[in-house]
Every structure is written in C-alpha cells, then in structure tokens.
Amino acid sequence: MDIKDLTIQKALExxxxxxxxxxxxxxxxLENVRRYNREYNVLLTVRDxxxxxxxxxxxxxxxxxxxxxxxxxxxxxxxxxxxxAGSKVLEHYTPVYDATVVRKLKAAGAIIIGKANQDAWAHGxxxxxxxxxxxxxAYSKNLVAGGSSxxxxxxxxxxxxxxxxxxxxxxSIRVPAAWNKLVGFKPTYGRVSRYxxxxxxxxxxxxxxxxxxxxxxxxVLSITAxxxxxxxxxxxxALGEWRPAKTLADVCIGIAKELPxxxxxxSFEALGARLVPVExxxxxxxxxxxxxxxxxxxxxxxxxxxxxxxxxxxSAFGAEAKRRIMIGTYALSSGYYDAYYKTASKVRTLIxxxxxxxxxxxxxxxxxVTPTPPPNIGEKVNDPLALYxxxxxxxxxxxxxxxxLSLPSGIQFIGPQWSEEKLFSIGNAYELHAHYxx
Amino acid sequence: MDVNQVAKLANLPLDKHKQELFAxxxxxxxxxxxxxxxxxxxxxxxxxxxxxxxxxxxxxVVDQLRILTQAQALSNAKKTHNxxxxxxxxxx
Numbered sequence: 276m277d278i279k280d281l282t283i284q285k286a287l288e289x290x291x292x293x294x295x296x297x298x299x300x301x302x303x304x305l306e307n308v309r310r311y312n313r314e315y316n317v318l319l320t321v322r323d324x325x326x327x328x329x330x331x332x333x334x335x336x337x338x339x340x341x342x343x344x345x346x347x348x349x350x351x352x353x354x355x356x357x358x359x360a361g362s363k364v365l366e367h368y369t370p371v372y373d374a375t376v377v378r379k380l381k382a383a384g385a386i387i388i389g390k391a392n393q394d395a396w397a398h399g400x401x402x403x404x405x406x407x408x409x410x411x412x413a414y415s416k417n418l419v420a421g422g423s424s425x426x427x428x429x430x431x432x433x434x435x436x437x438x439x440x441x442x443x444x445x446x447s448i449r450v451p452a453a454w455n456k457l458v459g460f461k462p463t464y465g466r467v468s469r470y471x472x473x474x475x476x477x478x479x480x481x482x483x484x485x486x487x488x489x490x491x492x493x494x495v496l497s498i499t500a501x502x503x504x505x506x507x508x509x510x511x512x513a514l515g516e517w518r519p520a521k522t523l524a525d526v527c528i529g530i531a532k533e534l535p536x537x538x539x540x541x542s543f544e545a546l547g548a549r550l551v552p553v554e555x556x557x558x559x560x561x562x563x564x565x566x567x568x569x570x571x572x573x574x575x576x577x578x579x580x581x582x583x584x585x586x587x588x589x590s591a592f593g594a595e596a597k598r599r600i601m602i603g604t605y606a607l608s609s610g611y612y613d614a615y616y617k618t619a620s621k622v623r624t625l626i627x628x629x630x631x632x633x634x635x636x637x638x639x640x641x642x643x644v645t646p647t648p649p650p651n652i653g654e655k656v657n658d659p660l661a662l663y664x665x666x667x668x669x670x671x672x673x674x675x676x677x678x679x680l681s682l683p684s685g686i687q688f689i690g691p692q693w694s695e696e697k698l699f700s701i702g703n704a705y706e707l708h709a710h711y712x713x
Numbered sequence: 714m715d716v717n718q719v720a721k722l723a724n725l726p727l728d729k730h731k732q733e734l735f736a737x738x739x740x741x742x743x744x745x746x747x748x749x750x751x752x753x754x755x756x757x758x759x760x761x762x763x764x765x766x767x768x769x770x771x772x773x774v775v776d777q778l779r780i781l782t783q784a785q786a787l788s789n790a791k792k793t794h795n796x797x798x799x800x801x802x803x804x805x
Contacts, residue, residue, distance in 0.1 A: 369789065583792075598739065600723045608719070
C-alpha cells in the first residue's frame, strides 16, 4: 500500500477487503508529515499522534469516510484544535466549536491529521502571504505552492492525507490544486455551509476540497453539501447524481476568447464534445471588480479581530491584510462608495449576465486556471498587483457564484449554478482519457 | 487616499515607516481598480449576492446545543475579570 497512490475509493476498498487497515494508512500519513512538514512548511498544527492512531483503531469502517485521513485548511474552526487562518492575529486561538463541514466530515468517520498552512485570511494566490512562511510546491521546493489553500494542496500531493478541505473566493482551491497536479473543486455558492469557516468575502467564499481524482471530489461533496440552518445563504437544492461518462458525445463546451485554452480544447473534440464559441466581454473587468468588492467585504469581516474576545489584536495583521482592509474601508467610505463599491457591484451584475447568456448555449465553459505556471518563491512578493493578476481566470467564477472543477493539467470547467454533477461527469471522462497517474 | 485617515477609520495601527510604503502601493491598486469607471453601467442594478434567496427566516427559539458556556466564551480572551471581557476604556 503506497499512500501516494491511494484515493478515497481505493482506501475504502482496501479496508473492506482487509488488505490494509486505517491504522496503517494514517501511520503512513504521519510518516510523511515527519518526513516533509518542516521542509515544505505544509501543516501549521498537527494533531496528537496518539489521538490519531486511537481514532483509526476504533473508527467504524462502514462510515462513508471511515478511516480516511484528511487535512483541514486553517480557516475551518476545529473544536479544541488551534485555528489560525494563517495569521499571527490568531496564533493562540483555539476554537470551542466545529464548523458545520468539520462536524459532517467527523461524523462521516474522517480522521483529521492537522491544519494546513495558507495565505493569511485567504488573501493570496501563491501561499506567500502566510504569516508563518510560504508552503513550497510539492514538485519543486523553489516554486510557490499556489494559494490561498497552499498547505491543503501540498498535504495531499505529499501523502500527508488523502483529501484536504479548502476555500475558494477567487481561485484559492483551483490554483494550488492545479499547481500541485491535483483535482480542485469549488461548489456553487450556497452549496456548502460556510458556518464556522473564517470569513474572507462573504458573498464569494465557497467551501470545497482538493483530491487526487474526480470520483473522490464528487464523493467528498456528497458529504459536505446541504442546506444548513446555521448558514442562511445555503440553498435547499438536492445534489444531482453524477454518472461516469466514457464519451462526451452530447456535451457542449463553451470556449471564450477571454479565457484562452490553447490546444486543450482539442482533447474534448476527440472525446466527442461539441465546442461552441461564447462571449464573456465583461470578465475583462472581473479582476478590478473583484479587488473592490472583496477588500470591501474583507474590511467588514476582519473588523471583529479587535483582540478583546479572541486574537492578538490588530497590529498583528500582516501587510496584505492591512492593504485589503484599507482598500475596502476607502471603497466603502462616504464620498467613495458610489464610485467604487456600487460601481463594482453593477459590473458584477454584467459579469453574471454574460455567464447566464453563455450557458443558454453550452453545458460548461472551458478555461485555463492560471495565466502562468507557478513562479519562484519570492519572485513577485514586492508587487501586490502582479500577484493579483494570477487570478484573472478564476475570480469571474466567484463573482457569479458558479461551480468549477480544476484538473491536474491546469484547466477548469465552469458550470451554471447547481450543475456540479455535470462537471464531475465531464471531468471524469477527461481524466480517463488523459490517464493520470496518482 | 489619506492613509492616516483610512487607517484610523479601519482601526489599524500603522507605524510611520510603513505609511509611505502603503501609500504608494494603495495608490497603485486604486489606479488599477479605477478602470471600472470606464465600464458602461447605465441602468444596471448592483448585485449584492448571487443566491437568489430572500428573507431566510428561522423560528425564534433557543438552540440549546449551540450555546457556549461562559467559560468557553471567555476561553480565548486575553483579559477577563470575574467572568467579563475586559475592554479598553471608551471614555477619553
């Protein structure tokens, strides 16, 4: 049993057939934590090994995730386990309750190995804005891991766990997943509860995960999805059942010149899909729209960190957090609200409309995840705007609240709201065709 | 942008040394996002949220399972006194 080859499905099958035990699997994960954590700076907090082994010994293997080791991004409040959001502000914070998603994963029998490093407050797309140092890319220590769910991606890639949770407000699951050759999933906004997950931009935050293949991704969603009375933005919509598809014969894939895919589009024609050009003119303004709306919502969400009820106080905020708080405060302030925030909210409407129109003609839209491969650590850190540009292909999706699935080859599928099962079917067909090694 | 003024509004302690660096970075970011002024948004309604939901209510009953004990609620505070959070004086 090589942990690096194990998917959730293979692990559950191995448990069922008694080929190996949960204790062996989590022990292999812990061995990889010992081997790689310091060098790659992946996990900020590792749970007590004795507790992990004991859970693995007693877990009910009939549970949907019974004995599956996972890692949680450090935005996910975990009862009695330090949760930092990647920030010195919360360096000494221990939650007294679980996020809804954490509760669901625990109830499903998942075993939490630890909490993943990330850009502080999810502000970033490289991992370099962590107050605890950047996480290195699993494939090359000089390269950034991508962010903000940097530790989550690298933990899966280095065999510290089989799946990891993340959040995606502007690409923060899809970017690190793509840059570490994994599957990244961002659900429709409102599909998965945000309760107990430290908020970045409340109208864009989406709660997803990083896995080794598409089947695992769909499986994890079946556990985390659902209306939650504790999150009023969750919808009462059943998750469609996805079906593995060998061909894409009746699938229409949209290609937009604003989202240049190069040759990737041809693989889909080979699978039988029809490629249809679509127009998304307003996504050329998506990055500006994002960097007004998000800092505005951030300035509100981070106001609670006053160091009184929890946290170490506002002077512990890092530079990027301070920049975003100030941009947001300014954009919302009297005299500037109309020119900045209200204008951006109107452009957001136009972006939503562009997508809605495109989806009248196509099932999904194909797009690259990032404009470039991962840069070297430290290369862009002094130019905030340069780092922002890594998100040009991911942020439009969050502004419109759409689901998206990113694949190890660096492409993503974007679907209309509530179309997750379509994304999984198409992703699965592509995956079989591309023969990924895990 | 008056960085001093905005930092005050945002309750962010900023030392003088950082102020200049922030001022130039923020100016650059604002110049970038100001490009939105060029987009035609006449008669377009702003979007505040994309769920399509309206007025999601719950019953006005207490959920016992979600109440923190006083000890839990105070457990992460730096300064407490007799079961209260200690806050800086608001009278200046």
